[in-house]
Amino acid sequence: MTAPDIDPLSKRRLKMWIRLLGVARAAESSLREYLRVEHGTTLPRFDVMAALYRRRDGATMSELSRMLLVSNGNATAVVDRLEKDGLVRRTASETDRRTVYVALTPEGLRQFERLAADHEREINALFSDLSEQDVEQVTALLKRMGKGDKA
Amino acid sequence: MTAPDIDPLSKRRLKMWIRLLGVARAAESSLREYLRVEHGTTLPRFDVMAALYRRRDGATMSELSRMLLVSNGNATAVVDRLEKDGLVRRTASETDRRTVYVALTPEGLRQFERLAADHEREINALFSDLSEQDVEQVTALLKRMGKGDKA
DNA sequence: TTCGAATATTTTGAACTTGAAATATTAAAA
C-alpha cells in the first residue's frame, strides 16, 4: 500500500529500530523480573538509586529527571516512595529555596550496592553471546547514535 | 607491557547496556512526542495497531501481548480504548469460546497507514547519522543479541 | 464421563509515566 521506496536505507533504519526496541524491551523484562523476584524492587527504583549512586553528594530533582529521561512528575513520585521506605533523603537547598537535593541514605547505599553487583551479573548473562569485539562495536555505534539528541 | 585489565568484559557489557537503554529511551521519547503532537495518539496505541497491521486477518489477545512483550492485562486495556474509538474490532472465535480475535477496522487501517509513513520518516531522521554499513552492522549485532531469549 | 490441568482473557490493585497546571521562588527588565 505504501508507495515504492525511493530510499531503501529508510526501511533498513526502521528495521534496525524495531530490532533495537525489541532487544531493549526483552532485556528490560528480564531485569524487571529479576529485580522483583530476587530483590523485591522495581526497575524505576533501581534507576533512581543508580543515578543517586553516581551522584553521591546528591542531585536536584531536575537533574535526576534529566539523567533518567523521565518527566519531573515521575521523578517526584518514585522519590516519594523511596523516601517513605527510608532509602532516599530530601534536603532543602540553603541558597535557593526552590531547589531540593536528593541523596541515598546509608541504608539506601547499602541496598544499592547489594543490587548493583547482581544487576551487573544479570546483564552480563543476558549478553553473554557477544564477544569483546562485538561489545566494543555496538558501544561505539550506539555512542554515535546518541549524538544527535535534541530532546 | 600492556596494562592489567582493570575493566573486564562484564563491565563493558554493562556500559553497552546502559548506552543501549539510553538510545532506546531517547528515541522513544521523540516518537512519543511526535505521535502526540502530530497525530494525537500514543506509542502503545501505535504499537498495537502496527502489530495488527502485520496480522491483517486478526490476532488473538495472547498473540498480541506476546508480539508486543507486554502483559495480557495491558493488551486488554489498550485494545479496550482503541475499540471504543472504533479503530479496532473484537470478534469471538467460532471454534474456541475462550479466544477473541482483534483486527483493525477500515478506519483503523486508514489511520495506521497515515501514521506509518510519518513514523518511518521520523525514525529515519532520528538515525540519519548512520550510514548504510552502520545500519547493517547494528542490525546484525542486535539480531545476535535477541537470540538467547528465554522469556 | 468426570476430574484436574492447561489455556485465553478480563479484572483488579498498585506502581509508573506523561504532559499540563498550580505553587513557589528567583532573576531580569522596565
Added chain:
DNA sequence: TTTTAATATTTCAAGTTCAAAATATTCGAA
C-alpha cells in the same frame, strides 16, 4: 521598585504497565 519572565518542584488527571487473581473454557487422563 514593580512587573514579568524563567526556573524548580509538586500536584493532577488520564493513560500505561505489571503481576496476580478471577472467569471461562478446552483438553487430557483416569
